[in-house]
Amino acid sequence: MQSTDSKMKRLVGPTIATLVPVIAFALAIHVYSNELLLTYMAIYVALAQGVNIMYGFTGYLPFGYFGFFGIGAYVSGLVMLDYNFPPVVAVVIGGLGGALVGAILLPLFRLRGAYFAIGTLAASEAIYTIVANPSLQSITNGPYGLNLANYYSSGMAYGSAIGLVAISIIAVSYVRGSRFGLTLKAIRDDPYSASMAGVNVPRQRFYAWLISAAIAGMAGSIFGWATSVFYPQAVFDSSLSVLAIVFALFGGIGSVWGPTIGAILLYSVYNAIGISNPQYFQLIYGVVIVLLVLFAPRGLLGFWNFIAQTLRSKRKKND
């Protein structure tokens, strides 16, 4: 009975962390009518959570994360166009496509630190070059992109994006609370000692990589579906990785709430000023990153925890 109670207690946090953003997105459409913008915001929340699984829990920075996003957009778009798959099924297949490419890029784990980050970037650029190659026009439509106008359904795409937000947060919650997540954190801390503690480092890292790649693949699929017409450079855009990483870092990696908060806040700022005055947005972004590095290296959530801990110890001293 006691263990059932403690299990229930452990589920409360993740359930709230999943339901709050899902309900907020579901209600937001009644307050703010720009459905496409909300869809993109939900996609960024999922991407930031995907980065969180990889970087927040294993310490490997996937700078080329956009490659999985682009592959997802293309795989789902092509199965819709060529095989007439329903869009929601195509989104799942897009996720599998992302995971498959993740598996193919597994040798990148021979690299560490900045070399890994640059390696993933180079691999994603290579995938972009292949997909956008005019000689592959019969398969990928080359540089002319895909037109999914026949499948356009903004409401369904938005619903799927909300679903993906839920999936990504549940995935992070699972990782954070499980033995699997514990082994990932050990790998992040010290892969060498982790293997000595009996952690199968390559296998655990591979699983995290696959989950992260699948989330990006599904995010790309929904992006392509919601946008309906896209070119290779729109889905294989390195700024997607940069934004997802900054959003995750800004909120606080390694946590469940952090990337969600970071993505919603910064993407709102991006839309408020980034589109009309991109130069100011770049400036604000730069300042945010500098402040983050200087004063809150663990993100907003880490900063909040630090303040709360300081106040608690002060109160204890006074008592």
Add this chain to the structure above:
Amino acid sequence: MLEIKQMTSGYGPMQVLWDLDLKVNPNEVQVVLGANGAGKSTLLKVIVGILPLWSGLLELEGHDIAHMSVTARVKRGIGYMSEKGIFPELTVEENLRLGGLSKQKSETREQIDSVYQRFPELKERRGYVAGGLSGGQRKLVGIGRSLISQPKILLMDEPSSGLSPRYVSEVIERLAELRGQMTLVIAEQNISFLKIADTVSVIEGGRTRFEGTVADFTNDDNLKTAFFGIE
């Protein structure tokens, strides 16, 4: 329990161990003494499987373990505490949980509780990040984590490393509590650990210079002079 004969190994092309011999009996505490660079850490890393055995014999309870993976050796009963000993970014509780990866969750819980009983100061700090603890407490976390996997033989790489003399005494006291309950191999350059040892091996330049009881070692004036400069 553990038998090593004519072990050679090293890092890349650099040979560190040269026909090294070592024998550890069950429930014995053996201190492997040696100066910096003598090959103590390399020896432990070869036993646990982090470094490959180039040639020679490596047996645990009569079974050849030389070609087993690290995980397989841990499952066979080898526990290892590195010089660092802990995952500094993880909490005390998370560090301890890592010791029970190959066990059922309920069994791990029981083991963690028994570590808390043995080291009550860790229980009080279960939610603290291990890197923020004192040097002595950090070592206790490392020892506790190693104990949770209930190893038949626990290899410890310089448990006194980075500790002030006060904490070294504390660690020795705690290790003394384990005497007779398990086999311990402690690689050290601090001779204080001889207090809890049954046998001693001295390694120099990757070769075994001495193997015997603590009494044999302390009575060997030549060895003491050569190794410690004690006249």
